[in-house]
Amino acid sequence: MSGEASAPSTPSAPRTERRMAPVADQLAILMSGVDYGDDGLRRQMEAELRTLLEEDRPLRVYLGVDPTANSLTLGHTVPLRKLRQFQQLGHHAIFLIGDYTALIGDPSDKNKLRPQLIPEAIAANEATYFEQAARILDREHTELRHNSEWLGKLALPEIIALMSKFTVAEMLRRDNFRKRFDDGDAVYLHEFLYALMQGYDAFALACDVQVGGTEQLFNLMAGRKIQQDAGQRPHVPVTLPILVGLDGKARMSKSAGNHIGVNDPPDDQYGKTMSLPDPVIMDFFVLATNVPRSDLPAIQAELEQRPMAAKKRLAHTIVTEFWGEGAAAAAEAAFERTVQRHEVPTDVPVHAVARGTPLVDVLVAAGLAGSKRDARRLLEQGAVNVDGLVADVSASAVPGALVQVGKRRWLRLA
Numbered sequence: 469m470s471g472e473a474s475a476p477s478t479p480s481a482p483r484t485e486r487r488m489a490p491v492a493d494q495l496a497i498l499m500s501g502v503d504y505g506d507d508g509l510r511r512q513m514e515a516e517l518r519t520l521l522e523e524d525r526p527l528r529v530y531l532g533v534d535p536t537a538n539s540l541t542l543g544h545t546v547p548l549r550k551l552r553q554f555q556q557l558g559h560h561a562i563f564l565i566g567d568y569t570a571l572i573g574d575p576s577d578k579n580k581l582r583p584q585l586i587p588e589a590i591a592a593n594e595a596t597y598f599e600q601a602a603r604i605l606d607r608e609h610t611e612l613r614h615n616s617e618w619l620g621k622l623a624l625p626e627i628i629a630l631m632s633k634f635t636v637a638e639m640l641r642r643d644n645f646r647k648r649f650d651d652g653d654a655v656y657l658h659e660f661l662y663a664l665m666q667g668y669d670a671f672a673l674a675c676d677v678q679v680g681g682t683e684q685l686f687n688l689m690a691g692r693k694i695q696q697d698a699g700q701r702p703h704v705p706v707t708l709p710i711l712v713g714l715d716g717k718a719r720m721s722k723s724a725g726n727h728i729g730v731n732d733p734p735d736d737q738y739g740k741t742m743s744l745p746d747p748v749i750m751d752f753f754v755l756a757t758n759v760p761r762s763d764l765p766a767i768q769a770e771l772e773q774r775p776m777a778a779k780k781r782l783a784h785t786i787v788t789e790f791w792g793e794g795a796a797a798a799a800e801a802a803f804e805r806t807v808q809r810h811e812v813p814t815d816v817p818v819h820a821v822a823r824g825t826p827l828v829d830v831l832v833a834a835g836l837a838g839s840k841r842d843a844r845r846l847l848e849q850g851a852v853n854v855d856g857l858v859a860d861v862s863a864s865a866v867p868g869a870l871v872q873v874g875k876r877r878w879l880r881l882a
Contacts (some may be wrong), residue, residue, distance in 0.1 A: 484875050485588070486523070487556065487559070488524050488525070488526075488558050488821065489557055490777075491521045491522055493517060494521050494557050495517065495518055495665070495785060496581070497553055497557065497601055497733050498550075498553060498554065498557070499514055499517070499706060500518065500526060500552075500761070501550070501709070501755070502706055502707060502708060502755065503528075503707060503709045504682070504685065504705075504707055507617065509832050516619070516702075516704045518703060520677070520748055524741070526552070526558055526560045527558065527559045527560065527676040527677055528557045528560050528562065528623070528674060528676045529554040529559050529561055529676065529677040529679060529733055530551075530560075530561075530562035530563070530564050530669075530670075530673050530675045530678055530679070531547050531548065531550075531551045531563060531564050531678070531679045531680065532564035532569070532615070532669055532678075532680070533564070533565060533567075533592035533597065534561070534567075534569050534570040535566070535567060535570055535590050535594035535597055536570055536573070536585065536593065536594045536720075537593055537721075537722035537723055538595070538596075538652065538838075539596070539600065539722060539729045539730060539731050539732075540593065540597065540601065540729070541720050541722055541727040541728060541729055542711060542720060542727070542728045542729075542752075542756045543681075543713075543719065543720035543721070543727070544601075544730070545604055545730065546681070546683060546708045546710075546711050546755045547679045547680055548601060548604040548605065549604060549710050549758070550602075550706060551563070551605060551608070551679050552678050554607055554677065555606050555609060555610070555666075557603060559677075560609075560611065561605060561606070561610045561611065561643045562611045562613060562673060562675070562859070563601050563611070563612055563613070563675070564612050564613045564614070564615060565598070565599060565613070565614050565615070565617065566614075566615050566666070566669075567590050567614045567617070568595060568615045568616040568620060568665065568865040569588075569662060569666055569669075570585055570593075571585065571590065572658055572661055572662045572665065573585070585696070589739060589827060596731070598612050600730045603790060610627060610816070611674065613630070615672070616668050617672075618669075618672040619668065620667075620670070621635065621882075622668075622862055625631050627661075627664075630660075630664045630668065630694070631660075631664065633664075633693060633694065633697060634659075634663075634664065634690070634693075639646060639660045639663070640655075641662040641686075642686050651785075654741050654750060657755055658811055660686065663686055663687045663690040664690060665688060665693035666687040666691065667688075667690035667692075667693065667694040667695075668691075668694055669691065669770075670688075670691030670692070670694065671691065671694045671698050671700060671755065675703045675705055676703055676704065677700075677703055677725055678703050678704075678706070679706045680692060680705065680706075680708070681707060681708055681709055681710050682709055683710060683719075685705060685707050688703075688705035688707065689705065691705075695735070696828075700867070708755070709751075709755060711751070711755050711756060712751070712778060713726025713727055714726040714728070715726070715745075716742060716744060716745035716747060716748045723837075723843060725845060727842060728740045728741060728786070730790065734787045734790075734791045734796065734798065734799040735798075735802050735803070735841065735876055736877075737783070737786055737790065737791075737799070738783045738784070738786075738787050738796070738799035738802075738803055739783075739784035739799075739807065739874070739875065739876035741779070741782055741786055741787075742779055742783050742803060742807070742873075744779065744782075746771065749775075749778055750764070750768060750771065751769070751780055751784075752766055753782055753785075754784055756786065757785050757786060757789060758789060758859060765824065780800065783796075783799070783803075784797075784800055787799050794859070801870070805816050806875070806876060806878075807875045807876060812870070813878055813879065816870070816878075816879065816880045817878070817880070818880045819833070819834045819879050819880070819882065820881075820882050821865060821882070822864065822865070823864075823867055823879050824864045825864060825865040826862075826863075826864060826865075827843075827847070827848060827854070827859055827863040827864060827871075828840050828844055828861065829843075830865045830879075831843040831846065831871075836871075836873045836877055837873075844874060846874075847859060847861045847863070848861060851874050852872070853871070854869050854871050855869050855874040856870075859871075865881055866881065867881050867882055868880075870882070
């Protein structure tokens, strides 16, 4: 790459003596569910992927995830499941933790500046990322990388050389940047760097394919440009639709509190799924489960005729895939007992408190909220009851009180 750092060495794809599956069969699986928002681009990317597959070798396929929160959500599992499909077909999977891009903050799905994280917060967030991703991927055959390995070594002249490949006009073609610019809202220079840094990841990994969400397409295309300029063959972006959150509207996000977490306990996964609005149930079956596509017509019919049964089937499926059939059956029984029949659970956890402790602090200490910010949001939304009455943000703890958060979580104060 003229005027820039050379790509760090990357392990080559594992050699294999066996032939790959027929190209047509692979293509049918790998392009299933893929969305580019443009038919012409889809045809181009499918043709390029076909050409790669015809080489009859394991392709280098990567997915990058920035550790902006401490857990993955079902939204993350959408591209993870596609990466797993590549893996099952014999291709080399790379799970990249964007510990350096997280310092910038991905602006792809934001209409405002994303708060910047400090390195210590990023390190804490990513501590269990690979463990969570390995619930979808084959741990033993997944290469784990961090983009600090190469981005942390870039010198200013190399960054300037990267920036020289893109114009401000190109950056402002992004819908969210354009909207902010037209509305007179600030667009900061460091936000432009994100696409360049993610694009450099593709070059550093010498990847053949990159998997991501549709909102990432601009960044993925930047990677193609950087690879091509460096003399590499541009990778093929494989982009998947965005999974909405519990409100059925906004993108699923832990920071927004509208998520179902990969590591959420079975009861939480089940209960959160049951709170989804009916119009998004089929999207969850398609994007967030391994249900055979041949089952979807029957599920659609069930959703139209017996929506509660279809929703329970979805909740049961999600919990089973992460925790097993036994945990799913127990979660379903708990939901029916506490939410549908309004019974207080028999195994309510007990938490010792001092009288007068702010309820916000109690919710965090007991694990019913991830932070004081989350706790205050729950209280402001009227989602916290104490002895059957809605509590407000100023509420204090009283030993002996029964606290209910949402419809499914309980706590006895002592």
